Amino acid sequence: MDSEDTSRRLFLIKSLTGVSSAWLALRLPEIVAAQEHAHRAMQSAAPVKFEFLSAEQAAEVEAVAAQIIPTDDSPGAREARVIYFIDRALTTFDKDKQSQYVKGLKELQSKQKKMFKNSAKFSDLNSEQQIKVLKAFEKNEFFETVRMHTIVGFFADPSYGGNYDKVGWKLIGFKDDFYFKPPFGYYDREYKEAQ
Amino acid sequence: MSAQQPKFETQTQVDFVVIGAGAAGGIIAKELSTAGFQVVVLEQGPYLKEKDFDHDEIKHFWQAALINDWKKQPNSFRKTPKAKATVQPAVMYGRMVGGGTAHFTANYWRFHEIDFVERSKLGTISGTGFDDWPITYAELEPYYTKAEWELGISGQPGPFDPPRSKPYPLPPLPIKSAGALLANGARKLGWHPQPAPMAILSQPYRGRSACSHCGFCEGYGCEIKAKSSTLATVIPEAEKTGRCEIRSGSYVRKIETDNAGRVTGVIYFDEKKTEIFQRAKAVVLCANGAETARLLLISKSNLFPNGLANSSGVVGKYLMFNGGGFATGVFEHELNEFKSVAVTRIIHDFYDSDPKRGFYGGGGLDARFDVYPIGYALGALPRETPRWGADYKKALKQYYTRSMFTFGHTTSLPVERNSISLDPEAKDSWGLPAMRVTYKDHPDDLKIMKFFSDRGMELLDAAGATKRWAGPVEESTFGVHLLGTCRMGNDPKRSVVNKYHRAHDLANLFICDGSSFVTSGRGQPTCTIQALAYRASDHIIRMAKNGEIKSA
Numbered sequence: 126m127d128s129e130d131t132s133r134r135l136f137l138i139k140s141l142t143g144v145s146s147a148w149l150a151l152r153l154p155e156i157v158a159a160q161e162h163a164h165r166a167m168q169s170a171a172p173v174k175f176e177f178l179s180a181e182q183a184a185e186v187e188a189v190a191a192q193i194i195p196t197d198d199s200p201g202a203r204e205a206r207v208i209y210f211i212d213r214a215l216t217t218f219d220k221d222k223q224s225q226y227v228k229g230l231k232e233l234q235s236k237q238k239k240m241f242k243n244s245a246k247f248s249d250l251n252s253e254q255q256i257k258v259l260k261a262f263e264k265n266e267f268f269e270t271v272r273m274h275t276i277v278g279f280f281a282d283p284s285y286g287g288n289y290d291k292v293g294w295k296l297i298g299f300k301d302d303f304y305f306k307p308p309f310g311y312y313d314r315e316y317k318e319a320q
Numbered sequence: 321m322s323a324q325q326p327k328f329e330t331q332t333q334v335d336f337v338v339i340g341a342g343a344a345g346g347i348i349a350k351e352l353s354t355a356g357f358q359v360v361v362l363e364q365g366p367y368l369k370e371k372d373f374d375h376d377e378i379k380h381f382w383q384a385a386l387i388n389d390w391k392k393q394p395n396s397f398r399k400t401p402k403a404k405a406t407v408q409p410a411v412m413y414g415r416m417v418g419g420g421t422a423h424f425t426a427n428y429w430r431f432h433e434i435d436f437v438e439r440s441k442l443g444t445i446s447g448t449g450f451d452d453w454p455i456t457y458a459e460l461e462p463y464y465t466k467a468e469w470e471l472g473i474s475g476q477p478g479p480f481d482p483p484r485s486k487p488y489p490l491p492p493l494p495i496k497s498a499g500a501l502l503a504n505g506a507r508k509l510g511w512h513p514q515p516a517p518m519a520i521l522s523q524p525y526r527g528r529s530a531c532s533h534c535g536f537c538e539g540y541g542c543e544i545k546a547k548s549s550t551l552a553t554v555i556p557e558a559e560k561t562g563r564c565e566i567r568s569g570s571y572v573r574k575i576e577t578d579n580a581g582r583v584t585g586v587i588y589f590d591e592k593k594t595e596i597f598q599r600a601k602a603v604v605l606c607a608n609g610a611e612t613a614r615l616l617l618i619s620k621s622n623l624f625p626n627g628l629a630n631s632s633g634v635v636g637k638y639l640m641f642n643g644g645g646f647a648t649g650v651f652e653h654e655l656n657e658f659k660s661v662a663v664t665r666i667i668h669d670f671y672d673s674d675p676k677r678g679f680y681g682g683g684g685l686d687a688r689f690d691v692y693p694i695g696y697a698l699g700a701l702p703r704e705t706p707r708w709g710a711d712y713k714k715a716l717k718q719y720y721t722r723s724m725f726t727f728g729h730t731t732s733l734p735v736e737r738n739s740i741s742l743d744p745e746a747k748d749s750w751g752l753p754a755m756r757v758t759y760k761d762h763p764d765d766l767k768i769m770k771f772f773s774d775r776g777m778e779l780l781d782a783a784g785a786t787k788r789w790a791g792p793v794e795e796s797t798f799g800v801h802l803l804g805t806c807r808m809g810n811d812p813k814r815s816v817v818n819k820y821h822r823a824h825d826l827a828n829l830f831i832c833d834g835s836s837f838v839t840s841g842r843g844q845p846t847c848t849i850q851a852l853a854y855r856a857s858d859h860i861i862r863m864a865k866n867g868e869i870k871s872a
Binding site: 192193194195197199201218256259263272273276277279280281282284285293294296297298299300301302303304305306307309310311312313315316317 | 374375376377378382383494495496497498499500501503504532533534535543651653654655656657658659660693694696697698707708709710712713716717720721
C-alpha cells in the first residue's frame with residue numbers, strides 16, 4: 126500500500142467518525158475499494174492532445190461550446206475542457222459523428238461569414254456576434270450535436286476528459302462522494318428537528 | 321466466481337435448466353439447488369461483480385452497460401395491430417446476472433389483498449382481460465415474508481398495508497428532503513405518508529454492508545452489496561450448494577421438445593456464438609415478461625406450431641407496462657436529492673380503484689429527484705428555460721439541488737392487443753426474429769396517470785413549492801415493467817401457466833417472472849415477482865420429489 130492509499134484510508138476513517146464500529150468494520154474495505162477504483166479510472170485517462178479535431182477546428186468548436194455553457198462568475202465549458210471530451214467522443218463512442226462535425230463547421234463558418242462579412246473564423250467574433258450567429262444557426266443538426274456533446278462533456282465523469290476539476294458538478298451542487306450521512310438537505314433536517 | 325461452482329456436461333441430463341438469472345431466476349436457482357437438485361442457469365448477460373460497478377453516467381445511460389442492447393437486440397414498436405411496426409427501443413430490462421434487481425431503484429411494495437381479487441370486487445371491464453388471480457394474498461403472504469427476510473428489506477408498515485406475519489427485518493432508511501416535503505404536504509391534505517419499503521439495507525445484514533447513501537441506485541449496480549439484488553443475495557447462496565452452475569453470456573435460441581410433447585433441454589449460443597444443447601429433466605423460464613414470451617414464440621415446432629405452451633393463443637398477450645403520473649416542484653432551500661436512495665416516503669391513500677372517479681385505476685405516490693447530472697441538464701429543467709447560454713447555465717445552478725418530482729405509479733389494464741410478438745422482418749444479431757411490441761394504453765390507464773399528476777401538483781403546492789409544473793400525460797411507447805404475457809390461471813384456454821407456474825401444455829416446463837401477472841398492481845412488481853418465485857420453487861420441489869414432473 127503506498128502513502129496515498131494510506132492517507133485515503135485515514136480520510137475515510139475520519140469521515141466515518143460517529144458511526145458504530147460494527148457497521149464501519151463491515152463496510153470500510155468495500156468503500157475504500159470502490160473509491161480507489163474510481164480514482165484510478167480518473168487518473169488513467171487524462172487526454173493530452175487532440176486525436177480527431179485539428180487545432181483550428183478545436184478552437185472553433187470550443188468557441189461554440191463556450192456559448193452553450195458560458196464562463197461567468199463560475200467556470201464554463203472552456204474551463205471544463207469540454208473540447209477534450211468532444212475530441213475523445215469523436216474517436217470512440219461517437220465516431221459516427223465525425224463527418225457531421227466537418228460538414229457542420231463549414232456550414233457554421235459560411236453562416237458567420239454571411240452575417241459578418243470581414244470575419245474569417247467564428248472564434249474571431251466577439252461574444253455578442255457569436256450569439257447572433259448561433260441564434261441564426263441553432264436549428265442546424267450540427268448545433269444540436271455540439272450542444273449535446275457540450276452538456277454531456279460538462280457533466281460526465283472527469284475520466285472522459287471534460288468536467289475538469291469537477292467544475293460541472295460544482296456548478297449544480299452535485300457531489301460524487303461514496304458516503305453521505307443524514308441530514309442530506311434542508312427539509313429533512315427541519316423534519317427531524319420538528320420531531 | 322465461486323470455487324464450488326460445478327461444471328456440468330451438456331450431455332448430462334441435469335435436473336433443471338433455469339433461463340434467466342434475474343429477480344425470479346436467481347431465487348429459483350437458489351431454492352432448487354438448496355433442495356438438492358442440479359441446476360444450470362443460462363443468463364444472456366455478463367457475470368459482473370461489485371468491483372465492476374461504478375458511477376459512470378455515460379456507461380450506464382448511454383452505453384447500456386447493465387441492460388439489453390438495442391443494437392444487437394432490436395425491438396420494433398407499433399400502437400395497434402393494424403400499424404406497421406418501426407424499429408425503435410421499446411422495452412428495457414436488466415441483462416446481467418442479477419437481472420433488473422441489480423440496477424433497479426429498489427422500491428419493494430407488496431401487493432395489497434385487493435390486487436388479487438379486483439375483478440370479483442369491481443366486475444368485468446369491457447374490452448379487457450381484467451380478471452382475478454388464481455391465488456390470493458393470503459396464499460402468497462408467507463412468501464412475501466420469506467423474500468423480505470432472505471433478501472433484506474428496510475421498511476415499516478403503513479395504514480393501508482395488507483396483513484403481514486412478520487415485521488420487516490430492517491428499519492426504514494433515513495428520511496430525505498423529498499420524503500420530508502411529501503410527508504408534510506400529505507398531512508396538510510389529510511393523506512397518510514409512510515416510510516418506503518426498499519430492497520436496500522439500512523443496517524448490516526447477513527454479512528452485507530449497510531447503505532452508504534452514495535445516491536447511485538437507479539440504473540447502477542451497488543458497489544457495496546447494500547442493494548438486495550439477487551446478485552448480492554441468493555445467487556452466491558445457490559453457488560455455495562455446489563449444485564448450481566451459472567453460465568453467463570448464454571443466449572437461448574430454443575426450448576427443445578420431443579415428439580411426446582416433453583421438454584428435453586435448451587439450445588443456446590455461448591459467447592462465441594457456438595450452438596450448445598443442454599439436456600434437462602425440466603426447464604424453468606424466467607427471462608422477464610418480454611423475452612419469456614418471445615422465446616416461447618420462437619420455440620415453435622410441428623407439435624407446437626403457435627409456439628411453446630401456447631395452445632391458448634395467449635402467449636405474449638395482455639402486456640402491461642404500469643403507468644406514471646408526474647409533477648415537478650422547486651423549493652427555496654436545498655433538498656440534495658442526489659444523495660442516498662431514491663425514495664424514502666410514499667402515499668397509498670389512492671391505492672384502490674374508486675368507482676366515484678368514473679374510471680378504473682389506482683396507484684401509489686412517491687417523491688424523488690432521480691436524475692443524474694447529464695440527464696438533468698439535457699432534459700429536466702422547466703420547459704420555458706432557454707436551451708443554452710447564460711440563462712440556461714443559471715437555471716442549472718439554481719434548480720438541481722432544489723427540485724423534486726412526484727411520481728404516481730399506476731395500474732395498466734390487461735388488453736389483449738397489447739403484446740409481445742415476433743417481428744416478421746427485423747432480426748437480432750443471432751439471426752432470431754426481433755421482438756415486436758404492440759402497445760396502446762387503455763383510456764382508463766391514461767386517466768389514472770392524469771389523476772396522479774394532479775395529486776402531485778396538489779402535494780407540491782401543500783409542501784410549499786415556489787414553482788411547480790406537470791407535463792401532459794402521454795401514451796406509453798416504452799416499457800420497463802414487463803408484465804402479463806404468460807398469465808397464470810385455472811383455465812388452460814385463457815391462461816398459459818397454472819397456479820403453480822407449470823405450463824398448462826407441458827408437464828416439465830415452468831414459467832415464473834413478470835409474465836405470470838394477471839393484473840398489473842401499482843407499479844412496483846419486483847416484490848411480487850420474487851414472492852411468486854419463492855412460492856413456485858416450493859411447488860416445483862414438491863412435484864419433483866413426488867415424481868410429478870414427467871421428464872423426457
